[in-house]
Amino acid sequence: MHEYSIVQSLLDSCEENAKVNDATKITKVVVKIGVMSGVEPELLQTAFDTFKEETICHEAKFILNIQKVIINCSDCNTKSELEKNEYCCPKCQSTNIEILDGEEMFLMQLEME
Ligand SMILES: [Zn+2]
Secondary structure, three states: OHHHHHHHHHHHHHHHHHHHOOOOOEEEEEEEEEOOOOOOHHHHHHHHHHHHHHOOOOOOEEEEEEEOOEEEEOOOOOEEEOOOOOOOOOOOOOOOEEEEEOOOEEEEEEEEO
């Protein structure tokens, strides 16, 4: 499953970060998930709970921040947040847009002790 391999690499980078910072445990993990990233938040949560036991994250809270798609329209030069999966500018309906956010998933914040 896609989410399982994501969580594996997420936990790997948590371990690395903890090592660098001389931490003995991680208390909070915050990730950002773009709505276009293809990652299912619920599955990610389940995968995290499944794999965290054996790791430095076993007591960590897992916070998921859902990031909507943010675009910049090249025609009217307006930045917008898309409500629907329609790839055009809400203001002028142009499809000449650049996607600025909401396409990927990454680790935003770690709290450790
Ligand atoms: Zn526009």
